Amino acid sequence: MSNTRTTPIVTIKPELGLHRWIWPGLFLIVGLIAPLALPGDKWIRVAALALVYVALASGLNILVGLTGLLDLGYIAFFIVGAYTTAIFTVNTFGPLLEANPLALWWILPISVLVAIVLAGIAGSIIGYPTLRARGDYLAIMTLGFGEIVRIVSINWTEFTGGAVGIRNIPPLGLTGSGVVPPALTYYVIFVVVAILLLLLASLIASPVGRAWVAIREDELVAASMGIRTRRYKLLAYVVGASTAGVIGVFFAHMNQFVNPDSFTLEDNFIVLSLVILGGAGTLWGPVLGAVLWIFFQAVARDFSVVQEHPEFRTGILALIVIVLMILRPGGIVSKRLELTRARGGRAAPPAALHSFDASDDPRRTDEPVLAVRELKQVFGGLTALESVSFELRRGEVLGLMGPNGAGKSTLLNAVSGVTRATAGSIEFYGERIEQLESSAVATRGVARTFQTVRLFWDMTVLENLLVGGHTRLAGFVPKFLSPFPFVRRGERRTVEEAEAVLAFTDTWDCRDRRASSLDAYQQRRVEIARALMTRPRMLLLDEPAAGLNESETRDLARLIASIRAAGVDVILIEHDMDLLMTASDRIVVLDHGVIIADGPPDEIRRNPAVLEAYLGSDAE
Template sequence: MRHLIGSVALVAVIAAAASFIENEFYLRTLFMICVYFLCAAGMNVLLGFAGQKSLGQAGLFAAGAYAVALLTTRYEVGPWLALLLACGVSAFFGILIAMPSLRVKGPSLAMVTLAFGVVIEKLVTEGSEVFGGAMGIYAIQPLTLGGVPFTMLQWVWFGLGLCLVAHLLLRNLLQGRFGRAFLSLQADEVAAGAVGVAVYRYKVLAFVIAAVTCGLAGALVAQQNQYINSDFINFHLSIFILLLVLFGGSGSLYGPLLGSVTLVIIGALVARWTWIEHFVNGALLLFALYAMPKGLAGVFGSLFRKLGLGMRSSAGAEPARIAPKLPTRSVEPGAAGSLLKADSLNKAFGGVVPAKDVSVALTEGHIHALIGPNGAGKSTFINMLTGIIRPDRGTVTFLGREITQQTVHGICDHGVARTFQNLRLFKDLSVRENVLLGQHSRMQNGFVASLLGLPKARREEAKALGKVNDILAFTGLSQYADAPAGSLAYGLQRRVELARALASEPLLLLLDEPAAGLNPQETAELGQLLVRIRNEGITILLIEHHMDLVMTISDHVIVLDYGQKIAEGTPGKIQEDPRVMEAYLGTSIEAA
């Protein structure tokens, strides 16, 4: 509430101050700050939060500008309705640019979006019959109030209002479930899917948000100028929008504001020397990348922390305690027999076959261990159970429902959680935020409720936070809740990953070598923790090379060798099995 009051007060002060400005140039500069803030705010979601690099924002700017131009001049659509429809057109192009971009990452993604921007630029330049080419489109209807076109001061007021609304809406969205999901995409897409984030869906959503805000900005410029031509749409515009985010502070809610204010004012100061403008922007981009990797927001944030003005965590750390219970979900009615069945799973990578007709049945409430020599196919088997790898043949059934072709996040939604052989934490996020991401699939607030900050979204966030605090207490991590996950000792990072998996309230927990890299004391504590988790009603499948741990806590042991199941049974039976001894010791069955 304080942020809302402060934001409204700031905009009101700027609007009041603008009413005393008579110079048209200064008013237009204020208006362009608003326009570029809208571009940067959406780009910040795409780049700063979701980590998707785009160099095609000029094309999305053009989509909004030319949509409103054509609607008002050719089809005589009213200016207000045309503005709304232009946002819809931009959203469509956002989806269009997102779909092929989902198959590529990094520099390749940037090149795909760059190609889109170049295509749009050539289209509006060469398509003179539709888009006017270099001559452009004239007589675009401006926004009106009582039938009278906006004055420059009213454009400024309207722009300030849109910026306020955009900032508040995006703040609502990014400070909760959706913001954490976007950040998980930037950190590790595989881990994001494993905690229940629909990776491709959220990528598309980030592109659409960036497209709508950029298209809205383009429409505003076209309506304010009452004119648009191909000179407005060029590669420099895409670079400038990228610079707004990087210079202001990528991933910060205040970065777009700092970037747009600073760079538009600098641009206004050098406007009389047009030859120097590109040089200044290029120099600022290099300066931001090398000297201020976190932008102006990072510089000010560090300064505030040194002065003791930094914001404290609203959640607050809890004293260490043992939670009486983990938050869990109940087994669906009618589920009978084994919790999970894998039937004749096969997988080949060229000539390497890590899974040959592997069939396993996991009993509810047991700790199952999956053991075997290195290269036996254990991790491949878990990856097939969780959808990261598709089996060539065979089926996986969970609670009587086949999940063989389900997505990674879909399998998590059903109640299967996992950890990884190599740590996949979101290291720049706090321990609490990592574990909150585990609650993503259990939270019920959708996009609209989160965007508008409705009571349902606040209730879901509070409920998830309460569950996460219980999980942190259960796993002994409460005192580290606000520390960056990547700053903890390796053994604690392993425990954070386990806590994140528990936050999805799984019925089945798959652990891929959770004791790897732990010392004997940490390994013993892990064994005790796993037994406590089993006692909470969570079934566990454990891949592990620490035989003392396996034989101590397991109810049932499965042995793989060269991708085939060679034995299974109780720990005592497995220890005496000659095939297991041969696999581990390399001796013949007779000698074993």
């Protein structure tokens, strides 16, 4: 249903998007001319090693920078890839390669595929039990996993060769000759790394990347948008692990041998430091951090003090990271990620909101939308809700009223799946939802805002709304690896819908601004717009007028009326009595977790129990 309010048409200059190609162009130009410009084979080998660490840092950045998961055992996936190709090309197909060296070019793709599968499985193994862990616990668990893999590589001598390792891994030659120029090895690895970066960039600028960043920013809110947070955290482990596994294959062929000494505990901290050094959560920060550090390390080898004390190299990296975190906490590269490539129009579209037709529901229209029965919520020894029962009817704005600590937000948390009720039932359109997680509740058509505004602050307003439309965009993950435009058709349609919702809430003109740059009133309206992007049938508003002035509160009342007119039922918690009485058709009053009144606003104004709860026993 279209909103009857008129929205001013604001035009902006067309977005050329040329800035997108600065970093990719620089990477391609420098990468292609590097072997021609570097002085000798030694430095070409250094450049190839830098590319290996570019891939490692980029894969770890998916976990640490985008999803906010600290992984100190990341090198384990690198080990899996390296040993996979070593076993394939030496132990399994060794005799064949001796007779026909060119067979490497069909064995190598098999090695890469197997490495992806095995590294992905390893990522799942470490990812699944750590889904609930955070901070120190997560770091310890991943560190232990990394050491387990390294110790297995030492002791499983039948496959890994033990401490000796596996030697005579064939080089990355095209002609089958015994000597392979370092430049050829470099270019093979460069192509592989360029493809990996392209795939990761495509994945980041998709619903998958936005889900990862949303989880990092605020996991609770991400779940309330319908994002299955555990699934996406596990996916982050699999993608990061697969990236390390692929580059491990080519590292083994570049070195032509692998043994446990090639992979140390220290490498985990080095790769993590490169991510932080370049800029965690950016696409090109880890690339720059890896290149600068590997070349600096190569130069430092010629210093006499480093030759006498090799441990100084890692110490210098640690010192650089510490100083940089103080002076530039975001890293060398601070350019924010581009989380969508779809672009909308240059003028505000007609304000509109997706509406639900009650006639499409096979249930009787006189049955309640929401039915809460004998709901009880206990936290330890505190009873927050005690036998709460009420209904929300179609086309209704239901106000929840009560003094601080009455249990209003606790009730909304139970309805939206943020917390599970201790007892009682919650029916939404006839379906029991009290035991569902918040992401599942959201997909049923329940959206909410929070008492304190909780936007994804590092995203733009438009990206925030695209997260709200996540459930309509999510799909077969591999398709998002494609950089081709046809993959973005669904996203472009959702961008158009997001712009219509922004026009509906009078926030279209700030769609390209970062959420953290908005004022309090804009933040409130954008949070409501994001909730509306989930296409809810019921909207839960938790004190939306907090911090607003009188004029802004009146505008908010009109917006709530427009939302109700568009077919969305509303439950409103508010301490602003004028707004609550004006916007609500019926009000339920809570006091100490118990309903003390339920009726129309005029009746609630005169209710003695309500007056006593707010004003004390002496109130008349």
